[in-house]
Amino acid sequence: MSNTIKKRQSNFDAALFRLVLDRTSSHSLQAQLINALRDLLVEEQQSSGIRLPSSRLLSQELSVSRTTVVGAYDQLISEGYLRTKTGGGTFAADQLPHLAPPRVTVTQRLKPPQEWRPFQSGIPDQSLFPHRHWARHIERAWATPDRELLAKPDPFGWYPLRQAISTHLSTWRKLECRPEQVLITSGAFEAFDLIFRGLQGPNSHAATEDPGWYTLRSVLGSVGTKTQPIRIDAEGFDAGKIAGSASVAVVTPSRHYPTGISMPMSRRSSLLAWAEEKNALIVEDDYDSEFRYQGHPLPSLAGLDGLKRSIYLGSFSKLLSPALRLGYLVLPEKLLSKTEEYICQFGTRASLIPQPALATFMESGEFAVHLRRMRRTYAKRQRHLKSELADSADLLDLTSDPSGMHLCATLLPKLRGHVTDETIANVAKGEGLQLRALSSHCVLPAPPQGLLLGYAAFNEEALSSAAMKLNQILTQLSQR
Incomplete structure (x- = not known):
């Protein structure tokens, strides 16, 4: 055996016998040993040919059962990290696979899922x-x-x-x-x-x-x-x-x-x-x-x-x-x-x-x-939204719609002369409301001005709160 191989073998043995398994961990001793051995084999740049100690010797050094070591060796053999020679022991594989899972460092918590905001249109009430x-x-x-x-x-x-x-x-x-x-x-x-x-x-x-x-x-x-x-x-x-x-x-x-x-x-x-x-x-x-x-x-x-x-x-x-x-x-x-x-x-x-x-x-x-139930629910919510927006009756055309899941409220002259529907939508977004401008659905010039007010996905309490905000926004914008 050359001096280079002897040196690599010696370094690997030293690292191996310094391993410490945590008996208070939620992970089993065998799982910890598998991960530790895999990391050592990957970190060792030229591990091909390195011989691992016998299962009996390693179990004594780590104070674990021989069954734990044998199980770890068998798992790494099946993954392609180790190979055996009949009567000759266990060795690192000639070519290591790239099976080790990446180590992920969590730098920040994932953002919670965003909930639908009034007056998002086209969304059914999924709680029902x-x-x-x-x-x-x-x-x-x-x-x-x-x-x-x-x-x-x-x-x-x-x-x-x-x-x-x-x-x-x-x-x-x-x-x-x-x-x-x-x-x-x-x-x-x-x-x-x-x-x-x-x-x-x-x-x-x-x-x-x-x-x-x-x-x-x-x-x-x-x-x-x-x-x-x-x-x-x-x-x-x-x-x-x-x-x-x-x-x-x-x-x-x-x-x-x-x-x-x-x-x-x-x-x-x-x-x-x-x-x-x-x-x-x-x-x-x-x-x-x-x-x-x-x-x-x-x-x-x-x-x-x-x-x-x-x-x-x-x-x-x-x-x-x-x-x-x-x-x-x-x-x-x-x-x-x-x-x-x-x-x-x-x-x-x-x-x-x-x-x-x-x-x-x-x-x-x-x-x-289910359809009949939702039809009754949505009709009630449309009526409720209209009543809550009564303060804006001189600013928005809130004609009842005999069907659907949203109201298309066109801007009346008192409001249309001061502000565009896109401006209203942007201001409302800053207040936590999600409504679309009617003009954003157009490609032809001189688009109509209006607001899409979805009500289907929101209960009456949420609609009341959202309508109060919208009334305030419309009043302020109309007075510019």
Whole structure:
């Protein structure tokens, strides 16, 4: 043995026998020994060929049982740090693996999760979600899973859930469709990506609403779709303003987002006539129409069309919880094969885990009970918010909205002449309020001025406190 090897062996032995195991630690002696030996082997720059003492000798030196040392050696052999020679002892491996976990130094505590702040819109009250019932459906689905759950998944999603959605749409939205036309998605992002990347392809042109869902522009831009924003009026989207190059119209006819305007039958007929004349496609984003407080929900545009030239888009994020990450598309028959071809090639992002639970939750009737309960709750909260903002009645137009989860309050002349909605939103943010300016949803010039006031996720006490702050902010700004 060369002098260099002898020196490395001597240094390693000295470090090894200086080890001290803490018998008061919550970690076992064997776990401590494994970590200590691993660290020594990694720290030793040229540990290949170094021989470790016998398990009997090391157990005596460390005053532990031989079983503890043997177990530590076996673990490090399995990890690739040590090797054995028959009748020759235990040695450091020729090439050490990089399996040692990094040592993390915590310099500061992690920030606590941020809670939703009034008047964040589009968020349901998740404290009223029926967690106990939901847990029962999850347990029932996965305690003894159906054989089909463990087989190759259907690219369109769990079939019983698609059946439940089909039944729900027939009852609530007057939309007749077969379960085979329903595609489960992870939400609106995936839905629009699939439509415009998979079905429309690059360089397509889409007519969109202005103001509208501000994220839609980013989604369509990311897939190369050109958009033609069309300023809505008192009756919503006007198909007569669509330019000749557009082959798709993305609309929210039941309750325009974010103003809350419902598209009248004349405008719906005009849009359907445009789609037929141009051989175009209509994408109906029906994001929260189940929450209608007066009368029955309006019939869907896709239902009027008979799903000939319309794609219907729905989500459970606002109906149940955004954490669920489940939505769906209802497709015309003529697009099913192309859609399946695209999904089989690129896959789907919708998790299968919650789908069987959601299916039985809907089939049991608990889903409909939950919707009716939330509809009553949200209607009450809207009335409460309006009453608490009565002091600002000369500053904001607080017309009641017969549906939805937020109020779109336009700025009245007394306020609009002094300040913009963006300024109000920024000042309110400094006071702990989260509201969006209506103009931030626009791309066309001369945007309308208003505030989006979400109320669904907040109880009456929180709404009262937030409304008091907003009243004060508006009064101060109006007096500038």
